[in-house]
Amino acid sequence: MCWQEMETGVGQIPERARAVIIGGGVSGCSVAYHLAKAGWTDIVLLERKQLTSGTTWHAAGLIGQLRGSANMTRLAKYSADLYVKLAAETGVETGMRQVGSISVALTRERHEELLRQATVARIFDVEVHEISPAEVKARYPHLNVSDVVGAVALPLDGQCDPANIAMALAKGARMRGAQIFEHTKVTGVTKVAGRVTGVDYIGAEGEPGHIAADVVVNCGGMWGRDLAEQSGVTLPLHACEHFYLITEPVEGLGHLPVLRVPDECAYYKSDAGKMMIGAFEPKAKPWGMGGIREDFMFDTLPEDWDHFQPILEHAMNRMPLFETAGIHTFFNGPESFTPDDRYYLGEAPEVAGYWIAAGYNSVGIAGSGGAGMALAHWITEGEAPFDLWEVDIRRAQPFQRNRKYLRERVTETLGLLYADHFPYRQVETSRGVRRTPLHAHLKARGAVFGEVAGWERANWFANEGQEREYRYSWKRQNWFGNQRAEHLAVRNGVGLFDMSSFGKIRVEGRDACAFLNRVCANQIDVATGRIVYTQMLNRKGGIESDLTVTRLSETAFLLVVPGATLQRDLAWLRRHLGEDFAVITDVTAGEAVLCLMGPKARDVMRAVSPADFSNAGHPFGTAREIEVGMGLARAHRVTYVGELGWELYVSADQAAHVFEAVEEAGAEHGLKLCGIHTLDSCRIEKAYRHFGHDITDEDHVLEAGLGFAVKTGKGDFIGRDAVLAKQEAGLSRRMVQFRLTDPEPLMFHNEAVVRDGKIVGPVTSGNYGHFLGGAVGLGYVPCKGESEADVLASRYEIEIAGVRHAAVASLVPMHDPKSERVKG
Ligand SMILES: Cc1cc2nc3c(=O)[nH]c(=O)nc-3n(C[C@H](O)[C@H](O)[C@H](O)COP(=O)(O)OP(=O)(O)OC[C@H]3O[C@@H](n4cnc5c(N)ncnc54)[C@H](O)[C@@H]3O)c2cc1C
Numbered sequence: 001m002c003w004q005e006m007e008t009g010v011g012q013i014p015e016r017a018r019a020v021i022i023g024g025g026v027s028g029c030s031v032a033y034h035l036a037k038a039g040w041t042d043i044v045l046l047e048r049k050q051l052t053s054g055t056t057w058h059a060a061g062l063i064g065q066l067r068g069s070a071n072m073t074r075l076a077k078y079s080a081d082l083y084v085k086l087a088a089e090t091g092v093e094t095g096m097r098q099v100g101s102i103s104v105a106l107t108r109e110r111h112e113e114l115l116r117q118a119t120v121a122r123i124f125d126v127e128v129h130e131i132s133p134a135e136v137k138a139r140y141p142h143l144n145v146s147d148v149v150g151a152v153a154l155p156l157d158g159q160c161d162p163a164n165i166a167m168a169l170a171k172g173a174r175m176r177g178a179q180i181f182e183h184t185k186v187t188g189v190t191k192v193a194g195r196v197t198g199v200d201y202i203g204a205e206g207e208p209g210h211i212a213a214d215v216v217v218n219c220g221g222m223w224g225r226d227l228a229e230q231s232g233v234t235l236p237l238h239a240c241e242h243f244y245l246i247t248e249p250v251e252g253l254g255h256l257p258v259l260r261v262p263d264e265c266a267y268y269k270s271d272a273g274k275m276m277i278g279a280f281e282p283k284a285k286p287w288g289m290g291g292i293r294e295d296f297m298f299d300t301l302p303e304d305w306d307h308f309q310p311i312l313e314h315a316m317n318r319m320p321l322f323e324t325a326g327i328h329t330f331f332n333g334p335e336s337f338t339p340d341d342r343y344y345l346g347e348a349p350e351v352a353g354y355w356i357a358a359g360y361n362s363v364g365i366a367g368s369g370g371a372g373m374a375l376a377h378w379i380t381e382g383e384a385p386f387d388l389w390e391v392d393i394r395r396a397q398p399f400q401r402n403r404k405y406l407r408e409r410v411t412e413t414l415g416l417l418y419a420d421h422f423p424y425r426q427v428e429t430s431r432g433v434r435r436t437p438l439h440a441h442l443k444a445r446g447a448v449f450g451e452v453a454g455w456e457r458a459n460w461f462a463n464e465g466q467e468r469e470y471r472y473s474w475k476r477q478n479w480f481g482n483q484r485a486e487h488l489a490v491r492n493g494v495g496l497f498d499m500s501s502f503g504k505i506r507v508e509g510r511d512a513c514a515f516l517n518r519v520c521a522n523q524i525d526v527a528t529g530r531i532v533y534t535q536m537l538n539r540k541g542g543i544e545s546d547l548t549v550t551r552l553s554e555t556a557f558l559l560v561v562p563g564a565t566l567q568r569d570l571a572w573l574r575r576h577l578g579e580d581f582a583v584i585t586d587v588t589a590g591e592a593v594l595c596l597m598g599p600k601a602r603d604v605m606r607a608v609s610p611a612d613f614s615n616a617g618h619p620f621g622t623a624r625e626i627e628v629g630m631g632l633a634r635a636h637r638v639t640y641v642g643e644l645g646w647e648l649y650v651s652a653d654q655a656a657h658v659f660e661a662v663e664e665a666g667a668e669h670g671l672k673l674c675g676i677h678t679l680d681s682c683r684i685e686k687a688y689r690h691f692g693h694d695i696t697d698e699d700h701v702l703e704a705g706l707g708f709a710v711k712t713g714k715g716d717f718i719g720r721d722a723v724l725a726k727q728e729a730g731l732s733r734r735m736v737q738f739r740l741t742d743p744e745p746l747m748f749h750n751e752a753v754v755r756d757g758k759i760v761g762p763v764t765s766g767n768y769g770h771f772l773g774g775a776v777g778l779g780y781v782p783c784k785g786e787s788e789a790d791v792l793a794s795r796y797e798i799e800i801a802g803v804r805h806a807a808v809a810s811l812v813p814m815h816d817p818k819s820e821r822v823k824g
Helices: 026-037 070-090 108-123 133-139 162-175 221-230 305-318 364-381 403-416 439-444 480-492 512-519 563-576 601-608 652-669 676-685 720-729 788-793
Strands: 019-022 043-046 101-105 129-131 150-154 179-181 185-192 195-202 208-212 215-218 238-247 258-261 266-271 274-279 327-337 344-347 354-358 447-452 455-461 495-498 503-508 531-537 543-551 556-561 583-586 591-597 623-628 631-636 645-651 733-740 752-755 758-769 774-782 796-800 803-810
Touching: 019 026, 019 185, 019 195, 026 043, 026 162, 026 354, 026 364, 043 162, 070 108, 070 162, 070 364, 101 108, 101 133, 108 129, 108 150, 108 752, 108 758, 108 796, 129 133, 133 150, 162 179, 162 364, 185 221, 195 215, 215 221, 215 364, 221 238, 221 327, 221 354, 238 305, 238 403, 266 305, 274 305, 327 403, 344 364, 354 364, 439 447, 439 455, 439 652, 455 480, 455 676, 480 495, 480 676, 480 758, 495 652, 495 676, 503 512, 503 563, 512 556, 512 563, 531 563, 543 563, 556 563, 563 583, 591 601, 591 652, 601 645, 601 652, 623 645, 623 652, 631 652, 645 652, 676 758, 676 774, 733 758, 733 788, 733 796, 752 774, 788 803
Parallel strands: 019 043, 019 215, 043 179, 101 258, 215 354
Antiparallel strands: 101 150, 129 150, 185 195, 195 208, 238 274, 238 327, 258 266, 266 274, 344 354, 447 455, 495 591, 503 556, 503 583, 531 543, 543 556, 591 645, 623 631, 631 645, 733 774, 733 803, 752 758, 752 796, 758 774, 796 803
16 A cells, blocks of 8 residues: 555544654654553554654665664664564555664774674674675675775665655554544643643644643654744754765666675665765754745755765766766755764653653654654553663753754764764763853863763863864773873872762751651661762663752752752652652752862872861761861762762852862872773772662663662662562672772773673673773673672673773672772
């Protein structure tokens, strides 16, 4: 059956539905398909024009399975598997063929990246082969391989007809009862008391209407941002022009795998005897800044040969047939891009019942199958099927709604998809939006900044006269020596970090304590001034948040969370507040945080403040107000680097003064300014977990090795039953710390943990242990029915870019295992 013949919009638009899906591109069709498959048959999809008429109809149709992490790969693989079966299920031909794909490297650095990706593929069970330039030539006779350094092939990657994939999903949804109405534009999402109540629309005849619904899903593609904005929902995306070119038929082309030449920003695909080349140029053209024309439907954008020329020139050398083949189509169409090149899924923190699946960064066809499945699961079951933090809408920052910011950033993110994905790579556009009160001070002292959640953070400090730029590499980068000096200062002397980007949340009110004790696993009902390290768990015992809670008074608490998770944590707290009487306030910008860490931290504190910093006067895990210089601070005796130290929370207006006072007092003790890279290398030696990498909502708190922070005896809390159940059943896997015995290789994350010769999982995070003398990483090891001794009795290696390196394993932190230094 031809997709254009499919019936849509027959019958009356209902006045009520369980869910309304806005947008009939591949995303909306997939969400509808999966909701219907999950048994939600009373659902309606509204499309302002015709199905697929936005971005979906003109996609190139590449279906790759390999992504940067286990769960993203799981979703992409799910899509590929689904699309293979969809035609038989729905009768709509999808054109899906598993032609395989090849990625070639033209530089050693890129080759290293490809080999690292191949290791990732092996961890996630995606079939992959490393192939030589000669093998590439054998599979792609038209290709010039004279400068190809190496390549990898994924035989089960595919290509498809994108519009028909969407139509098949729509058909599958309708077969299960979903209703689809075209030429019906949603004009607004209605809400009452922060919860969705339905949508207003204008129908095909111009008639206004309303559908009452508890669940609304914004699948509006590049229209999604403005639609969300109307409801006060943050959905930061912006369209860019996206190009490909198709030749006239080329004789004897045959069936070729999809080919990616990322070093030339290009991909190639053969279809129906023609050759296609698509571009991921380094500087893209944003589109639709002034809004999108009302009658936009199956539109194309104007050709821009000048813009495409550099890509085409490379193509003529790479595949000389482009010199002679005539041009059949020059295509330019808009697609949504996001500030971090990852799409958005999940419930908007601002409005309950407002869900999102949008912003696909040119992988919406490959991504939507899995994304639709995951979102439907999330909506119907109330929780995500597995950790989706990478694409979670709660990572979006409110300021990212700003269109100038978005417009500038997406010029870069499109091209980044094919750029070298070096570790620690920083974005270059739209910088400087969020600065700490100490930014200028740090800059003047050599700080080289990186960006997280819009925050400019000092990542490392350049020496006098040293270039203040990153020189990226898969090997030691130009700041390795700076990190080493900072790291050793923290271990042997004293270092000062600006951690003002920490998220800070005040929870106050009559029920604040009871509320926090319900959402946190540790005992929060402690004496005023005590600091509690804890996790917020979900019902499965997975970790939703990793934080400290400081009791400021009988009824007031300060929660400190990573800057990147603040919106997520606020949303989790607000969602679980229920009838408890407590006020939750984001106070992040009000206080700067200076972390003074190292064995000499006490000496510096004594020099800058008259307070008592002895163990008796200021014990570990407590906070109190102190005088610093001529100002005041709240000193928290905690650490994330595994040393004696204090975190100074300073009112933003006094931050610069306190910084100067500490700096001056620290001079005679060798105080060194330190960056985030050093924070990370120190914390990994101490095996402190990092949320989003080592611990996620999928990782059980006991398996993460954080049982010491769980108090099942305190009474009920979210996740308690799952903790008790796991205690009863025993652990299935355990977090283990690894150190490479060879001091040379580096671990970042996603290297493979190899146990007795067999890959058992990824390294969840890694950095260089300058004090321990080698790369250090964390990772989970399966251990069903095994004792700790059994786990440690194995032989461990870490596979990096295909090479296996011997590793030492430990279940206790390799640095300061008894926390003697921390409590010193
Ligand atoms: C040149 C090019 C090549 C590409 N190649 C590939 C590829 O090879 N592989 C791949 O995976 N991806 C590819 N993509 C990306 C892919 O096409 C998109 O990611 C995907 O189509 C996005 O789907 P969507 O449903 O989110 O958006 P859309 O298809 O744009 O759907 C959104 C729909 O919402 C409707 N809508 C908006 N507002 C409203 C409203 N208020 N009421 C009702 N309806 C509304 C719109 O009319 C539209 O139909 C490519 C994109 C381009 C431009």
